[in-house]
Amino acid sequence: MKVSKRLTSFILFFAVIFTAFNIILPTSKVQAEEKTYQIATDITFAPFEFQDVNGDFVGIDMDLLAAIAKDQGFKYEVKPLGFNAAVQALESQQVDAVIAGMSITEERQKKFDFSDPYFDSGIIMAVDSENDNITSYEDLKGEKVAVKTGTEGASFAESIQDQYGFQIVTFDDSANMYEDVRTGNSVAVFDDYPVLAYGIKQGNGLKSVTDKEAGASYGFAVSKGQNTELLEMFNNGLTNLKASGEYQEILDKYLETGSDEAKVDTGFFGLIKESMPSLLSGLGMTLFLTVVSLIIATILGIMFGLFRIAKNKVLSTLAIIYIDIFRGTPLIVQAFFIYFGIPAALDFRISAVAAGLITLSLNAGAYMAEIVRGGIQSVDKGQMEAARSLGLPYGKAMAKVVLPQAVQLMIPSFINQFVITLKDTSILSIIGINELTQSGKIIIARNLESFQMWLIVGIMYFIVIIILTKVSNVLERRIKNGQA
Known part of the structure; x- marks a missing residue:
C-alpha cells in the first residue's frame, strides 16, 4: 500500500507540474x-x-x-x-x-x-572581398565551403560537391556562415542570391564571383x-x-533600395547603446528561466535524491532511471523531445518557454538529485544512528539531523549547478526562446557585427555569473557560520 501511494504521488507530482505550466503559460491548441x-x-x-x-x-x-x-x-x-x-x-x-x-x-x-x-530564388557563390584566388567552382577543389542548413545553397553545394571536390561546412544561421568565410576557415559560401546580395550591400565583407544559378520558388x-x-x-x-x-x-x-533603417554606429560602444534594450530583454528571460527552473529542480533533486538512497527498491529504481536518462542525454535532445516529440505524439501544443522550463528543470533536477545523494551520504552514519537511538523517527532524524549537515556540504555544488543552468539556457535558443544568446543572434543578423556582438554577450554572461557567484559565496559563509 505504501509503495502504491508513493507511486501515485510520484505520478501526480508530474501531472501537477505540466498542469501548472499549461495554466501559467498558454499551451492549448488554437x-x-x-x-x-x-x-x-x-x-x-x-x-x-x-x-x-x-x-x-x-x-x-x-x-x-x-x-x-x-x-x-x-x-x-x-x-x-x-x-x-x-x-x-x-x-x-x-x-x-x-x-x-x-x-x-x-x-x-x-x-x-x-x-x-x-518569390523566385536562385543561388550564387561569394568569397571574402579580398580573396582574388577563388573565381569559379573549379577553384574550390580541396577547400571548405560554407552553407546554411535547409537552404537552396546547401542543396546546390551538395549537388556539385563530388564534381568539384570541396568539403561542405554547415551552419544554422547566415551571420556565422559569412563570418566563417571572412575569417578564412571556409573559402566560399553558397546562398540564396537575394539574401547574399542584401548582405553584401549591408557590408558583410563578401563579394559574389559567379552568375546566379536557377533555383526553386519560395x-x-x-x-x-x-x-x-x-x-x-x-x-x-x-x-x-x-x-x-x-x-x-x-x-x-x-x-532595390535596401533596408530603410538609419546606419548605426558599428563601434563597440555604439553597438552596446543600440543593442542594449534587446540584450537586456534577453538577459531577463535568461534569469527567469534559470531561477524558476532551479526552484523546481531543487524540489525534484531533494525528492529523487531521497528516493535514490531509500531502502525501497521501487523508489530507488525510479530515481536511477530518471537520473540516468537526464544525465545521459544531451540537453538539446531533451529540449527537442519535450517541445516537438511529446506534443506530436500526444497531439497537444506547448509554448516554447514552458517546454524550456520543463527541460531545464528536469535536467538540473537530475544533477541536483546526485548532489543531494552525495551530500547525505557524506554525513557520518553515526549521526542517523544517534538520532534514531534517541527515539526520533527516520523522517524527523533525516530532516532535523542529517539534512542540515548535508546542506552545508552541498552548497558549493548547488552554486556550481546554478552557474551551469544559467549557461545552459543558451541552448534553448534552438527552440526559439528569445534569451540572451538568441538576442545576440538576432542582432547579428541585422548588423553583421559577429565578433563585437558575441564579445558583448560574453561580457554580460560573465558579469552576471560573477555577481551571482559572489552573492552565493557570501550566503555560503553565513550558513556555515550559523548566521543565516
Whole structure:
C-alpha cells in the first residue's frame, strides 16, 4: 500500500507540474474561432525576415504576411524559431504555418501544402572581398565551403560537391556562415542570391564571383491537409497585392533600395547603446528561466535524491532511471523531445518557454538529485544512528539531523549547478526562446557585427555569473557560520 501511494504521488507530482505550466503559460491548441494563427519564421534571414532596432519583425516575408493578413482580415502571431526548428514545429503541428524563405521542393511537398510561389530564388557563390584566388567552382577543389542548413545553397553545394571536390561546412544561421568565410576557415559560401546580395550591400565583407544559378520558388507552408482556409487566404491576398502593385513595392523596398533603417554606429560602444534594450530583454528571460527552473529542480533533486538512497527498491529504481536518462542525454535532445516529440505524439501544443522550463528543470533536477545523494551520504552514519537511538523517527532524524549537515556540504555544488543552468539556457535558443544568446543572434543578423556582438554577450554572461557567484559565496559563509 505504501509503495502504491508513493507511486501515485510520484505520478501526480508530474501531472501537477505540466498542469501548472499549461495554466501559467498558454499551451492549448488554437481554436478555429479565434482565428489567430501561429506562424513560424527565421528572423536571421535578411532581407526576408529579421528584427529591426525597434524589435519589430520586418523583411519581405514579414511585410507580405502583414499586408496579406490585412487584405484578408485574419490575425496571426509570429513565432521566431529559426528555420530548422520552424520546420520541425510545423511537422509536429506546434504552429499553423511557416514563412521563412522556404523553397518549394518535391520532398517538402510530401509533408506540407504550399501556397502559390511568392518569390523566385536562385543561388550564387561569394568569397571574402579580398580573396582574388577563388573565381569559379573549379577553384574550390580541396577547400571548405560554407552553407546554411535547409537552404537552396546547401542543396546546390551538395549537388556539385563530388564534381568539384570541396568539403561542405554547415551552419544554422547566415551571420556565422559569412563570418566563417571572412575569417578564412571556409573559402566560399553558397546562398540564396537575394539574401547574399542584401548582405553584401549591408557590408558583410563578401563579394559574389559567379552568375546566379536557377533555383526553386519560395512558398508559404502549412501541414499536409491542415489549415486549408489559411492557405487559400494567403493565395487570394497574394493575388490582390500583385494586382495593386503593393507586392512589387515590398520587393523594391528591400532588394532595390535596401533596408530603410538609419546606419548605426558599428563601434563597440555604439553597438552596446543600440543593442542594449534587446540584450537586456534577453538577459531577463535568461534569469527567469534559470531561477524558476532551479526552484523546481531543487524540489525534484531533494525528492529523487531521497528516493535514490531509500531502502525501497521501487523508489530507488525510479530515481536511477530518471537520473540516468537526464544525465545521459544531451540537453538539446531533451529540449527537442519535450517541445516537438511529446506534443506530436500526444497531439497537444506547448509554448516554447514552458517546454524550456520543463527541460531545464528536469535536467538540473537530475544533477541536483546526485548532489543531494552525495551530500547525505557524506554525513557520518553515526549521526542517523544517534538520532534514531534517541527515539526520533527516520523522517524527523533525516530532516532535523542529517539534512542540515548535508546542506552545508552541498552548497558549493548547488552554486556550481546554478552557474551551469544559467549557461545552459543558451541552448534553448534552438527552440526559439528569445534569451540572451538568441538576442545576440538576432542582432547579428541585422548588423553583421559577429565578433563585437558575441564579445558583448560574453561580457554580460560573465558579469552576471560573477555577481551571482559572489552573492552565493557570501550566503555560503553565513550558513556555515550559523548566521543565516
